[in-house]
Amino acid sequence: MGLEIIKLEKNDCPGCKILGIILENEVDYPIKVVNLDQSPELNEKYSVLSVPVLIFENNGVEVERLTEGTQFNGEKINNIIDKYKKTK
Helix, strand or coil: CCEEEEEEECCCCHHHHHHHHHHHHHCCCCEEEEECCCCCHHHHHCCCCCCCEEEEEECCEEEEEEECCCCCCHHHHHHHHHHHHCCC
16 A cells, blocks of 8 residues: 555635645645535545645555644655655
8 A cells, every 4th residue: 555645725826726736846746636616525524624624644654744833845845755655
C-alpha cells in the first residue's frame, strides 16, 4: 500500500489552484485529487474545516496533514514524502 497523498479541494478555492501549481511544478509523486463539491461526504470523513488540504496516508492511516493555514511549498511536501517513502 505505502504512501498515498490526497489533495482535498473545492471549485471556488483560489488556494486550491495555487496548491495545484505547486504540486505540478515541484512535487514528483502521484497525488489523488478529491473535489469536495462533487464528494461532500468526504468533508466528514476527513474532518475538513477549510480547503485546500493535503492528507498523507501511509498504509491507509493518516500520518500527516497540511492545511490552508500552513505554508504550502514543494520542499515541505517533498520532505514528508521522503520521510514516509523510507517507512514502507
